[in-house]
Amino acid sequence: MRYPLPAKDSDGNYKTGVMKRLGELIDYSKLNDSSFDTPLKAKLIDYHVEARAGGTFLYFNNERYRAFSGTSPPDFSACEMGVEPDYVNAGIGNIVGDVIDPFVRMIMKDLEQHTHEGWDILKKNDAFSLRTYMSLKYIPSPSLELPPVHLPANVIDWCETFDSSTGSYDRSLTEQVLDLLAFGKAGSQTYSEVEWKCFE
Numbered sequence: 001m002r003y004p005l006p007a008k009d010s011d012g013n014y015k016t017g018v019m020k021r022l023g024e025l026i027d028y029s030k031l032n033d034s035s036f037d038t039p040l041k042a043k044l045i046d047y048h049v050e051a052r053a054g055g056t057f058l059y060f061n062n063e064r065y066r067a068f069s070g071t072s073p074p075d076f077s078a079c080e081m082g083v084e085p086d087y088v089n090a091g092i093g094n095i096v097g098d099v100i101d102p103f104v105r106m107i108m109k110d111l112e113q114h115t116h117e118g119w120d121i122l123k124k125n126d127a128f129s130l131r132t133y134m135s136l137k138y139i140p141s142p143s144l145e146l147p148p149v150h151l152p153a154n155v156i157d158w159c160e161t162f163d164s165s166t167g168s169y170d171r172s173l174t175e176q177v178l179d180l181l182a183f184g185k186a187g188s189q190t191y192s193e194v195e196w197k198c199f200e
Contacts (some may be wrong), residue, residue: 002047004183004194016111017194018182047198082154090144092162095151098141099134103177122174130176131156131169 005026006017014023025031032039062077078088087095103125106118125133134156140146151159160169168176183194 002196002198005197007193007195015193016108018111018178019194043199044197045200047196078158081158082152083158084155086146087155087158090140090146092159094144095140095146095155096159096163098144099130099138100177100180103173104180107177107181122177126172126174128173129170130173131160133173134159134169 003019003022004017005019005023006015009015014020026041026044028040032041079085103118103122106121108118110116110118125137128137134151135153136150138150139148140151142148156169160166
């Protein structure tokens with residue numbers, strides 16, 4: 001099992017994050033005292049989510065791309081999938097980040113300030129899956145230079161293909177927001193600083 005623990009501050013305390021309590025449990029003194037052969041926190045090691053030296057490939061629609069090669073990935077025949085060039089130019093990471101980012105920022109603010117405004121707004125949208133929210137409620141930010149209309153189905157399918165697994169956009173919007181809070185990163189957006197760990 002792997003854990004995206006929040007980074008620690010200069011005093012050695014975990015910063016605000018969804019997995020903060022797990023980190024504090026791992027550091028709990030009674031789980032690390034001399035009654036154990038090996039303290040629990042000594043069994044915690046780094047977990048590498050992505051290849052460190054460019055050893056992975058992306059392969060879609062008969063196009064292969066070596067990840068971390070220093071070049072921009074191809075569009076993987078997005079236009080043949082019916083995706084307009086404006087959406088390709090905006091980029092999947094930027095589009096998905098634009099959909100989810102406002103919710104994540106509000107929840108992070110709630111966690112830091114012990115408020116619940118962000119939770120209340122997210123709860124009002126809880127009836128939507130991510131796919132439904134993107135097609136019925138979401139309007140792209142002007143900074144993306146996209147048409148100010150809800151996303152077409154083929155664009156949503158294209159985003160899902162490269163952002164996540166099949167069917168994942170059919171999960172609730174709330175679940176997607178909480179996933180990003182826990183895992184810290186989506187596309188080009190970084191929501192919280194996490195350190196991936198696992199037990200040896």
